Structures are given as C-alpha cells and as structure tokens.
Amino acid sequence: MSLRVDIKKRYKGFTLEVCFSSGDGTLALLGASGSGKSMTLKCIAGLISPDEGVITANGRMLFDSAAGIDLKPQRREVGYLFQNYALFPNMTIRQNIAVAYRGSAETRGAAVTALLARYELEEQADKYPVQLSGGQQQRAALARIFAYEPAVLLLDEPFSALDTFLRENMQAELKRIIRGYDGDVVLVTHSRDEAYKIADRLVILDDGRPVAEGTVQEVFAHPENARTARITGCKNISRIERTGERSFLALDWGIALEAAEPLSDAHTYAGIRAHDFSPLPRSAAEGKNTFAVEVVDVIEGPFEKDVIVRAIGPASVGNPNEIWWITDRSVKIDEQCAFTVRPEDILLLSE
C-alpha cells in the first residue's frame, strides 16, 4: 500500500510543487490555509489536473504527464471526504450510499444495510441529508465512500464543520474507522492537534512546498526550520546571533541563551514552545537561561491562560518582542518575575 505524489501545478500566481509518498499508516498534510493542501488532494482525486508530474497509488498510475496519463476521477478509486461532506441533497441517506455501491444489484441492498448499521445510521436511512446533524452527515459521507471501496481515502479538513464537542468525538471515531481500513489515508488539516492525534506521518506544506517530512513525533519534537516550528505550534521564534559553541543571543527577545547542542552555521533561528518556561521569583533572575520578564497581557482560557511577557533587565536590548507563555498559574498584568528554560527545550532552527 503506497501513494506517491510528485507534481507541479501553477494556478493564478500560486505554484504548488509537492513530492511525498505515504508508507504505512495515515499521512497528514499540515499547513495554513492557502498552503496548497486541498489542491494537492484534488490533484490526487483527479478533480484538478497538475501541469506536470506523477501520481501513483499501489503501483497503479493515476497521472503521468510524460506518458500523457490522466485518469478521470471516476476511474481513480480514490475516496474523497469533503469538508462539508457533499452528500447528495436530493437522495435519502440510503440512496446516497447505494448509488456509490459497485457490486451487483442483488447484493446492493444487504451491503447498504450493513453499512448503515456499521455507521449507526439505521434511524436516519430514509431521511435527507439536510435533516441530519453534522456528525451523522460525516458518518453518512464515510459510509458512502466505503460503499465504493476506494484504494485511497482522502480526508479534507474533516472536522472543520463540526462544533468542538462533536469534533473530539468524531476524531476518536475516525481514528477507529481508519484503523479498520487497509488502504492509504491522507488527511489534510490546518490543525496541528488533529494532525498529531490522527496521523502517523506528517508532511508540512508552506506556500505550495513541503518544508518538513517525517513521523509525527519526529517533526513535532525536532522541527528543523522556523516555518515547521511555527506550523507545529511553536509560538516563540527569534532570530539569533551566535556568541559561543552553544550560546547565542536571541535578537528578537534581547536575551542570551544556551542550547543543549552545538550551533551550526545553518542555525539562524531559535524557538521555545510556550509550555517550556518555568517561572522563578523576580530576585532569581540570574544564571544560565534565566532572565527577568514583565507581564504585558493575560488571555484567560478555560483551563490555561496565554501570558504575554517581555524580557527586561541588563541583557535586554532596545524594544524586545513579546514572548508567549502558557500556564495555569495566576498571573497579573505588570507583574515581574524570572523565567528559566532548559537547554534541551531550545529548538535550534534553520531559515
């Protein structure tokens, strides 16, 4: 089971140039909106034709510009779960599923009934899509796709149309469904949480190009460049100036820091995740990777709060940029304290 994509597509001033392959497990394409994720999926499904390149699924050639192959979407056996599910509004749920069934007419009825049962849609079978809740619509869309038995399953922002409560339930459910499916799965999302929870492997797209690729754990723990760090949710990224083997000056924050590993010439940025600061009393603002800060703003969330601070004191220069800190402690605006960060929590990043 493998999907290989190596394509180039120009569209209205935007250039998509991606090359990746999926091995075992689910692959997530993670990127901001406009990074070309959905366009990549549509190219795989045959809904958009790339300008050049190759797409193969399980050794089957779906697209090859050199050989002039461009299979119609009808012949690609690629299931596509759309953001808004795209159920046929003029058909009941049963009809929606039956129309996708590829087997013989005699077995259709039983197969559709089995799918309705598996996706807990028996009570909704004779309703129209508009009468279903978002979660039920998503299950119906999945049932329709599996009635077609595709070789590849593409999920385009599958949770974006659901409210938070339903989203978490559906994430767990989709994970179970994917586990029981032996084809390739590609998930497109702008949410790093979804990518982390659902996928095994990750390709990060930025402005139409992949900037990182690897297992989800690898990419999140060791982002190699500033863009990957930002997309995987690293809130604090600063330009740096090297001052020693492991030490550097974080130019945007105006503080001196020391990393666990030696710096190379490629390292021009450093990142620190908002969870990785430990607070100390104001008087303790001395020593390695420890610096005084002043709280600029506090944004309260239900369980945690985002705290925005600025470095102060001797090491700081000019007007330093804000640093984000996520904590569950009580913090007041204008309060001063000291931060310390472990050297191994400092991400050394290239451009």
Place this chain on the structure above:
Amino acid sequence: MVITPILISLKTATVAIAFTFVIGTFLAYVVCRSRRENVKVIVDTILTLPLVLPPTVAGFFLLYIFGVNRPIGHLLAEMGAKLVFSWPATVLAAVVISLPFMYRSARAAFDQVDPMILEAARTIGLSELKIVYKILFPLAAPGLTSGGILSFSRGLGEFGATAMIAGNIAGVSRTMPLAIYSAVMGGRADEAYGYVIILVAVSFVFVLSIGVFAESRSGKYRLKTR
C-alpha cells in the same frame, strides 16, 4: 370571437417550449461546464440579447436568414419547406424570443448546485451522464421548471418577431397577440377583449404556479443554509 387564433397560439407555444426547453437547458449545461470564462461571457451575452432587443429586431434577423431570397431560406424553399409566413415560423419566432428565459433560468439553476457535490459524485465513480440525471437535474429542477413556465408564457405572448417572419395570416399564423392587434385595428375592440382575457388569465396561472411550485419544493430537501 374566432377560436382559431387560440388554437394556433396554444399549438405554437406548446411546440416551441419543447424546443426551447431542450436547447436552453443544453446550452446552459455546456456553458456551465466550460472552463473558458470568455466563452461563457460571449454566449451569455448573445443568448440574452433577444431579451432586451425589440422582438422586431429578432424578426428582422430571422427574415434576413430565412427569407426566400437568402441562401438558407432559398434552400428550404427549394426543398418545399418555405418557412416565411407559415405556421412553423410562429414556432421559430417563439423559440428565439423565449430562449433567453430558459437559458438564463437553467444557467442560474446549474450554477447554484454546489460544485463539491458534483465532484463527490465523480470520486465515487458516477458517470457524467448519471451525474446529470441523478443529481444535477433533480437539484436544478425548480429552476428548470420555472424557466420552462416563463418561456412558455413568453412564447404564448410573442408578437413582434412573429409578425415579422410569420406574418398575420388568418388561420395560419395569426396567433392571439396578432388577433388582438388586427381586431383593434379593425375597430372590433370587443373581439379583442376575449383574447386579452384569455392571455392574461393563462399567463397569470402559469406565473403564479412558479411561486407555488418553488414554495412546495423548498421544504423537501433544499439546503436551507450552508
């Protein structure tokens, strides 16, 4: 009141709507599927012109094309199918004048179908033909129906182009609108009343049915909001 104009009018409008519906729907489908924006704009413009031009101008062009001294008209006459000043000419006039109503309604009806629904249909293997009759037409049905009703009503009331190319020959091409004209010109106003009442009543019922139909349809499966 002579009954022949009523029969001619109904016959003309009925035959014309068959042509208008098929041609208008087909052109709208082709234009909607086209990815060439400039082609869309040009076809839209040409097919909308009969809506804004005086029907006499459309009739003028039809005469220009089908007149016996013109190549096409001459060829038809040679084959024994003289079109000008005959009953089929009333159909031709009605089709040309009512086509914009059908085309524009069908175009709007197809355009409002979410392209993602059609893409989803392709990814589960439905052929383009199946997509048309199982999904696109049912979803566009209200728009196609109201377009058909509008076109029929417009065809029934056609006067200018009909007068130009079909003439006003009693028993052949004198439709109700022409009969009204002739009656008033001939000082027989009370004869005109009958035709006027029939035309107003029929058109009222048809246009009313558009609203009623749209209302009854909206509850079934039309998406309320997206």
